[in-house]
Amino acid sequence: MNQVATPSEFLDKLRARLRRATLHLVPGAAVDDALFEDLEGQLLQADLGIEAAQQLLARLRARARAGRLRDTGALRAALSDEIAALLAPMARPLVVDTGARPFVVLAVGVNGVGKTTTVAKLAQRFQAAGQQVMLAAADTFRAAAIEQLQAWGARQNVPVIAQAQGADPAAVAHDAWHAARVRGSDVLIVDTAGRLHTQGNLMEELRKIRRVLARLDAAAPHERLLVLDAGTGQNALRQIEQFHAAVEVSGLAVTKLDGTAKGGILIAAAQRFGIPIRYIGIGEQAADLEEFDARAFASALVGTASEAI
Numbered sequence: 001m002n003q004v005a006t007p008s009e010f011l012d013k014l015r016a017r018l019r020r021a022t023l024h025l026v027p028g029a030a031v032d033d034a035l036f037e038d039l040e041g042q043l044l045q046a047d048l049g050i051e052a053a054q055q056l057l058a059r060l061r062a063r064a065r066a067g068r069l070r071d072t073g074a075l076r077a078a079l080s081d082e083i084a085a086l087l088a089p090m091a092r093p094l095v096v097d098t099g100a101r102p103f104v105v106l107a108v109g110v111n112g113v114g115k116t117t118t119v120a121k122l123a124q125r126f127q128a129a130g131q132q133v134m135l136a137a138a139d140t141f142r143a144a145a146i147e148q149l150q151a152w153g154a155r156q157n158v159p160v161i162a163q164a165q166g167a168d169p170a171a172v173a174h175d176a177w178h179a180a181r182v183r184g185s186d187v188l189i190v191d192t193a194g195r196l197h198t199q200g201n202l203m204e205e206l207r208k209i210r211r212v213l214a215r216l217d218a219a220a221p222h223e224r225l226l227v228l229d230a231g232t233g234q235n236a237l238r239q240i241e242q243f244h245a246a247v248e249v250s251g252l253a254v255t256k257l258d259g260t261a262k263g264g265i266l267i268a269a270a271q272r273f274g275i276p277i278r279y280i281g282i283g284e285q286a287a288d289l290e291e292f293d294a295r296a297f298a299s300a301l302v303g304t305a306s307e308a309i
């Protein structure tokens with residue numbers, strides 16, 4: 001079984017893989033209006049969104065006026081601090097309530113964002129923490145989805161509860177909850193089919209899964225985890241809105257931060273919604289998931305002077 005990476009190993013990986021998004025500030029350049037304008041362009045390119053970018057710039061300009069930003073090195077450090085401060089309230093890790101048997105995580109999101117992969121990565125994390133995990137294949141839309149989850153389950157030695165393709169996803173979740181209960185599993189993670197946030201009937205299906213689980217345990221699903229692809233850009237904000245309206249999203253997992261220069265979407269989301277960012281994904285392997293850490297993320301996003309071109 002792959003080991004879960006230590007936080008510092010993960011930070012190194014995050015830094016290396018996020019490098020394309022790092023900031024280019026010419027060492028030795030004057031910290032003046034022209035530089036702030038250039039910086040604004042770079043922040044918008046990284047998908048921070050106009051509100052977050054302007055808030056950050058206002059704070060940096062205030063620091064500059066106070067004479068505290070003498071060079072681009074100081075500016076870089078200040079930007080990292082300000083981003084970390086903006087994100088800090090969102091860095092609330094998922095805590096498994098051990099009183100809940102099982103603790104249920106419902107993974108939702110649009111097509112192809114990395115739900116199934118994230119479910120598998122989470123299974124590994126929980127297992128590494130000594131928890132008994134069960135998976136529910138509630139994406140019954142395509143047969144390949146069930147097989148994909150079963151393949152992860154076999155690799156990680158985690159039981160997967162599945163029915164035939166086309167079965168009612170709420171029924172799968174229902175049966176899986178009972179199976180988890182009987183086996184004494186600590187955590188049940190429910191994988192669901194990708195759906196566009198604009199497809200009303202499919203959003204209704206998610207509500208039904210939630211209702212059925214809530215009948216078994218009023219607090220279930222304890223976590224409604226919205227999986228977002230970091231490369232989606234500003235559309236991620238619409239996705240949060242719509243999924244939140246359907247199932248009251250309680251946490252975010254942001255995937256594919258390795259493949260995009262748009263990591264700033266986290267900042268835009270933090271700014272707008274205040275929903276906790278639980279995890280970030282930076283690759284396709286089971287170990288490529290880590291709890292979100294505001295300071296580590298900010299420093300990886302902003303980069304260090306030695307990485308500047």
Ligand SMILES: Nc1nc2c(ncn2[C@@H]2O[C@H](COP(=O)(O)OP(=O)(O)OP(=O)(O)O)[C@@H](O)[C@H]2O)c(=O)[nH]1
Nearest residue numbers: 111112113114115116117194255256281282283284
């Ligand atoms: N580079 C990278 N790829 C990822 C990450 N997470 C998932 N993927 C890849 O994204 C693709 C889609 O992942 P899935 O987990 O199948 O996505 P899904 O949301 O379950 O897809 P549907 O069930 O079809 O909606 C796969 O090729 C994954 O390997 C990540 O953090 N980084």
Ligand SMILES: [Mg+2]
Nearest residue numbers: 115116139145
């Ligand atoms: Mg899937």
